[in-house]
Amino acid sequence: MLKALLKFEITFVLLVKALKKNICTWIWLRPARYENELIQEKRNAEGLIQKTDKAYDSLQQLLIEVKSKRSELEFINEKLNALALTHSLTGLKNRRYFEEQLLFFIKLYTTSGWPFSLLAIDVDHFKRVNDTLGHTIGDLVLQETSLKWQQSGRPHDIIAKIGGEEFMLLLPETNLEKAYAIAESIRKIFEQSEWSYPPITISSGVSMVK
Numbered sequence: 001m002l003k004a005l006l007k008f009e010i011t012f013v014l015l016v017k018a019l020k021k022n023i024c025t026w027i028w029l030r031p032a033r034y035e036n037e038l039i040q041e042k043r044n045a046e047g048l049i050q051k052t053d054k055a056y057d058s059l060q061q062l063l064i065e066v067k068s069k070r071s072e073l074e075f076i077n078e079k080l081n082a083l084a085l086t087h088s089l090t091g092l093k094n095r096r097y098f099e100e101q102l103l104f105f106i107k108l109y110t111t112s113g114w115p116f117s118l119l120a121i122d123v124d125h126f127k128r129v130n131d132t133l134g135h136t137i138g139d140l141v142l143q144e145t146s147l148k149w150q151q152s153g154r155p156h157d158i159i160a161k162i163g164g165e166e167f168m169l170l171l172p173e174t175n176l177e178k179a180y181a182i183a184e185s186i187r188k189i190f191e192q193s194e195w196s197y198p199p200i201t202i203s204s205g206v207s208m209v210k
Contacts, residue, residue, distance in 0.1 A: 090146035098160035117179035119169035126165035176208040
């Protein structure tokens with residue numbers, strides 16, 4: 001296209017040269033000047049494309065980094081939420097989590113009639129362990145006690161540490177009779193277990209939502 005245009009303009013220049021010699025030089029220079037301008041514009045366009053491609057690549061890399069940072073932040077938030085609802089010493093759920101779940105099950109009972117029961121559990125004579133063996137041994141006893149809870153409880157039950165030696169066990173879809181049987185089963189497990197430290201027994205109270 002450009003070659004055809006130049007050829008046409010050169011022919012036109014030769015024609016005008018024969019008619020008006022005084023403007024020949026001005027017209028003769030036009031093809032070369034336009035060609036240089038077109039070449040320069042092409043170079044400018046190519047440079048702009050290169051800059052655009054580079055900016056696009058940088059943006060894509062930035063988006064990848066943002067996505068990665070967002071995933072890291074979500075993971076950290078999940079860990080923080082879990083820590084906020086977990087008792088640090090025993091690894092059991094804490095009072096806050098238990099209270100949230102209790103309100104949820106009360107609402108579920110009022111709307112759907114799903115029953116649930118509660119076990120309030122106390123470690124017998126725990127103060128004596130602290131007084132005679134020290135708080136370090138007392139903490140180890142609580143950790144071992146919590147491990148036995150996790151091993152003996154049902155998967156869907158909620159066990160939480162709510163005080164010094166006080167625990168609560170929420171039993172979904174469990175009537176009072178079944179709750180008594182579970183309480184007795186746990187008591188026997190603790191009574192018959194082998195302990196790394198002084199043997200531990202427990203006492204529990206049972207209630208059912210009505």
